[in-house]
Amino acid sequence: MTTAPLTIRVEFVVELARRLHEYGTAAPRLEAAIILVSQRLGLNCDPLSTPTSIIMSFSQLDDEGSGVAELTQVLRLPPGEVNLKSLCLVDEIADQVFNGTLDLAEGRKRLRAVGAAKPTLFSTILTVAAYTIASACVAAILLTGWAGVATAATIGLVTGVTAMGARERPQIAAAFEAISALLATIIATVVAVYLVPIQVRSVVVASLIILLPGMSLTAAVRELSSQDLVSGTARMAGAMAVLLKLAFGTVAATQVCALFGLVPPPVPLLAIPPWTEWVAVPLAAITFAITFRSPLRYFPIVIGAVIAGYICTRVGGVYVSAAFGVFAGGLLLGAASNVFARYFNRPGALIREPGIILLVPGSVGFRTLNFVFERDVMLGLDTGMTLVTLLVALVAGLLFGDLLVPPRRKL
Numbered sequence: 001m002t003t004a005p006l007t008i009r010v011e012f013v014v015e016l017a018r019r020l021h022e023y024g025t026a027a028p029r030l031e032a033a034i035i036l037v038s039q040r041l042g043l044n045c046d047p048l049s050t051p052t053s054i055i056m057s058f059s060q061l062d063d064e065g066s067g068v069a070e071l072t073q074v075l076r077l078p079p080g081e082v083n084l085k086s087l088c089l090v091d092e093i094a095d096q097v098f099n100g101t102l103d104l105a106e107g108r109k110r111l112r113a114v115g116a117a118k119p120t121l122f123s124t125i126l127t128v129a130a131y132t133i134a135s136a137c138v139a140a141i142l143l144t145g146w147a148g149v150a151t152a153a154t155i156g157l158v159t160g161v162t163a164m165g166a167r168e169r170p171q172i173a174a175a176f177e178a179i180s181a182l183l184a185t186i187i188a189t190v191v192a193v194y195l196v197p198i199q200v201r202s203v204v205v206a207s208l209i210i211l212l213p214g215m216s217l218t219a220a221v222r223e224l225s226s227q228d229l230v231s232g233t234a235r236m237a238g239a240m241a242v243l244l245k246l247a248f249g250t251v252a253a254t255q256v257c258a259l260f261g262l263v264p265p266p267v268p269l270l271a272i273p274p275w276t277e278w279v280a281v282p283l284a285a286i287t288f289a290i291t292f293r294s295p296l297r298y299f300p301i302v303i304g305a306v307i308a309g310y311i312c313t314r315v316g317g318v319y320v321s322a323a324f325g326v327f328a329g330g331l332l333l334g335a336a337s338n339v340f341a342r343y344f345n346r347p348g349a350l351i352r353e354p355g356i357i358l359l360v361p362g363s364v365g366f367r368t369l370n371f372v373f374e375r376d377v378m379l380g381l382d383t384g385m386t387l388v389t390l391l392v393a394l395v396a397g398l399l400f401g402d403l404l405v406p407p408r409r410k411l
Contacts, residue, residue: 002042002061004104006070009041010058012097012104014073015111017047017054019090021075022115024082024353026219027231030054040098050231051079051238079238082215082353084294084302089114091347123293124164130287131160131210137284139206140276145267147196148203155184155207177211177242181249184208189257192264200264204250205366210291211246213239214362215353217387221395239365247369281310281358288354298350301340305355309333313359322386327393327400329359334401342408352398361390 002009016037020030027049038045039061046069048055053076057069090111097107119127135156139149159180166173184207188200205212216239223232257263285306286299294302309329316325333355337348364387371380 004041006043006058006060008104009043010071010073012108012111013038013041013043013045013058014056014075015108016090016094017049017056018075018077019086019111019115021049021054021077022080022083023087023090024080025087025349027051027223027228027235028226031228037094041104048230049228051235052077082292082349084292084298084347084350084353086114086117086293087347087349088295095345126290128157128160128164130290131163132156134210134284134287134291135159135207137280137287138209139203140272140280141284142199142202142206143272144199144202144206145272147191148198148206151188151191151198152203152206155187155203156210158183158187159207159211175245177245178249178252180211181208181246182253185250185253186257189253189262189264192267193262197265197267199267201367201370208246208366209362211242212360212362212366213242214360214365215357216242217362217365217391218356218360218394221391222398225395225399243362243365243369246366247372250370281307284358285354288357292354294350294354298346301351302354305333305336305351306358308336309355310358323389323393326359326361326390327397330356330394330397331401331404332397333359334398335405336401338402338405338407342405348407356394356398359394361387361394364390 013034017030017034020033025033030049031047034047034056035045038058042061044059044061046057053074055072055074057072059070093102093107093110093114096102097104102110132153133156136149136153139152142148144152162172162176162180162183166176172179181204184204185200188198188203188207192198192200216235220232220236220239223229223235226232282303285303288306289299289302292302309332312329312332313322313325316322316328318325333352337350337352337355340346340351341348364383368380368383368387371377371383
């Protein structure tokens with residue numbers, strides 16, 4: 001591989017970087033993986049990854065000249081989305097190239113084929129169903145009552161259909177979060193006023209759970225803690241923009257409803273049988289495995305990771321504090337993902353990304369901006385401090401997990 005022409009080797013590395021970015025790999029792991037791959041191909045590579053671009057400069061590994069790059073590539077990319085099945089395929093192709101079973105040209109061709117694959121009708125229907133079931137399960141966990149669960153499921157279905165439409169229409173995609181929050185709040189308010197009293201705020205949070213940028217906030221703090229300042233700052237700004245759109249849609253819908261006299265009555269927490277929580281969590285885990293497009297053969301491991309993370313958070317929150325529970329969950333999942341990567345020779349992201357979805361404080365950030373928009377600044381500041389505490393606890397848990405079980409694979 002090291003004797004192949006420079007352009008062939010660079011093309012493979014560039015295509016690999018493009019796919020890793022497309023499938024949601026964080027900047028520190030992407031850059032580390034690209035540096036390692038380049039060294040195996042006899043190249044020096046200085047990558048700079050941000051949520052919307054990658055810059056890579058290449059030179060020969062044995063070049064003892066001035067250190068000036070022979071070739072520089074700049075990629076302008078949209079923000080990536082976690083796609084664990086495609087990430088595993090990319091990882092497998094890279095392994096086959098390094099093992100000598102694939103040459104560089106064929107490896108690049110297969111990487112392009114992975115990127116060109118379009119979702120099937122069945123996968124689209126499954127994704128919409130996942131939006132519906134995930135919203136209902138989170139509503140059950142938040143104790144919104146059976147009417148709240150049904151309302152959240154309905155809103156989740158509407159959000160899923162809107163998400164599918166946004167894939168094909170850029171004008172919808174730009175305002176997708178605001179549109180979803182607007183529709184969610186209007187539907188929940190109409191149900192609370194005309195059909196049955198429900199906790200509108202909790203139902204809206206549950207129905208928008210998949211859209212909340214908790215993963216982005218966590219990745220941003222982790223990148224900042226790893227001194228990836230450019231990527232971390234950009235990712236934090238992107239997550240805040242999503243939160244602003246969601247909060248704006250909710251507040252705008254509330255004001256419109258109030259203009260027409262639609263003000264939902266206050267409703268206390270409703271009793272739901274305890275067994276519903278332990279049915280809702282595994283069902284939510286299945287929907288998260290579908291949403292993150294996990295390979296079918298790893299579904300049991302992914303579901304187990306989500307349940308384990310939730311149990312850590314719940315037990316730690318009851319006996320110590322919410323922040324300690326989040327830290328314990330991050331520690332367990334960080335270490336478990338590295339163990340999985342060692343023994344299964346596949347990306348630890350298969351466990352790490354779905355596992356922390358119920359730990360990330362995206363809903364806390366959403367509530368923070370909601371309070372601020374409603375002029376309840378002090379409550380917004382208090383909720384904001386909770387957000388910072390939970391983010392720091394989760395990132396610290398993931399970092400300590402890497403210390404407990406050092407990762408062998410960069411992904």
